[in-house]
Amino acid sequence: MTASTSARESAATAAGSTPVLAARTRGLRKVYGRTVAVDRVDLDVPEGAVLxxxxxxxxxxxxxxxxxxxxxxxxxxxxxxxxxALPDGAATALPHVGALVEGPGFHPFLSGRENLLRAAAFEPLLAGGAIKRAVEDALERVGLAGAAHRRYRGYSLGMKQRLGLAAALLVPRKLIVLDEPTNGLDPAGTREVRKVIADLHGAGSTVLVSSHLLSEIEATCTHVAVLHRGTVVAQGELAELLRADNSALLVSTPQVDEALNALRAGRISARPNDDGVRVELIGTDAPEVLRTLVEAGVPVHEARRARTGLEELFARLTEAEDADHHLSAVDTIEEGTR
Structure with a gap:
């Protein structure tokens, strides 16, 4: 299974049918002048996933x-x-999509509640008589009920993020798109956003989260898509991608030197580890490693696959780029178009 096809394969049903997608792109490309911001992106967002x-x-x-x-x-x-299909189907699809993109924008001299009431008035799926209740529920959900009377201009960055999230949650959505939703939040606020995402997922909504916090992605997401220089370098179920990247076996043994000698005699790559040896499963497999050790009389207390974390996987996928490309023309363009 390759990284680029793992989303489709892992999300397919037991019968092998094509998974239902909440969103998809094919050959997506965006060019600003001579700068290629996005280059032929094929993205699959499975229905019901947190990507x-x-x-x-x-x-x-x-x-x-x-x-x-x-x-x-x-x-x-x-x-x-x-x-x-967009743009023709935008009027049909977008009312069912909630989004917080690049930070919220509200009237500075209105209170949080007043801003949210204005946003709710433009919701096509929200009846007039249900607006007030929907606003109060959304404020409560993001932890802003106690500060809803305060003017927006006095809100901290984290409170502004919460209000933007509340606007995205005014009505039940089929798809929620959150761009850096924990930006400016303290640890308590981050936990609350994590709970909101979990609740949305539990209710059957599809959530697309853009974030630079790898720990948050690993804690909340079922799927992941890694973009680098305008292209998708890997996508699929998070657990599948992490398992696919595990190519080592951690063997716990008190006889490290004897284990290394036995494995190297069998032309198996290994090196000392914390409480034993780390064996690279290149040209061999776990049963062969254990057979070699047992036949050599080396006691094996435990053997387990090395678990790759998201940070390690992300670094491996993007490490090929030059270290001096910290800020590209794409970032400048995106800042200038906000």
Whole structure:
């Protein structure tokens, strides 16, 4: 299974049918002048998944999200949102999509509640008589009920993020798109956002989260897509990608030297580890490693696969780029178009 196809394969049903997608792109490309911001991105967002979109500065995450929501027209390629092709199907699909992209924008001299009431008035799926209740529920859900009377201009960055999240949650959504939702939040606020995402997932909504916090993605997401220099370098179920990257066996033994000698005699690559040896499963497998050790009389207390973390996987996927490319022209463009 390759990284680029793992999402489709792992999300397929037992019968082998094609998974239902909440959003998809094919050959998506965006060019600003001579700068290629997004280059032929094929992205699958399975229905009911929590997909984390990862990427360093200039990877094209925000541009991809903009095109997915119909905020930016692609130079080339196709976008499908909740089964509707954009831009023609935008009016049908977008009412079922909640989004917090690049930080919220509200009237500074209105209170949080007043701003949210204005946003609710434009919700096509929200009846007039239900607006007040929906606003209060959303404020409570993001922990802003106690500060709803305060003017927006006096809100901290974290409170502004919470209000933007509340606006995205005014009505039940089929798809929620959150661009850096924990930006500016303290640890307690971050935990609350994590709970909101978990609740949305439990209710059957699809969530797309763009974040640079790998720990948050690993804690909340079922799927991941890694973007680098405008292209998708890996996507699929998070657990599958991490398992696929595990190519080592950790063997716990009190006889480290004897284990190394036996493995090296069998032309098996190994090196000392914390409480034993780490064996690279290249040209061999776990049963062969254990057979070699047992036949050599080496006691084996435990053997387990080395678990790759998301940070390690992300670094491996992006390490090929030059270290001096910290900020590309894409970032400058995205900042300038906000």
């Amino acid at each position: 984390g979109m990862l990427g360093p500065n200039g990877s094209g995450k925000t541009t991809t999200i903009r095109m997915l929501l119909g905020l930016v027209r692609p130079t080339e390629g196709e976008v499908e949102l909740l089964g509707e």
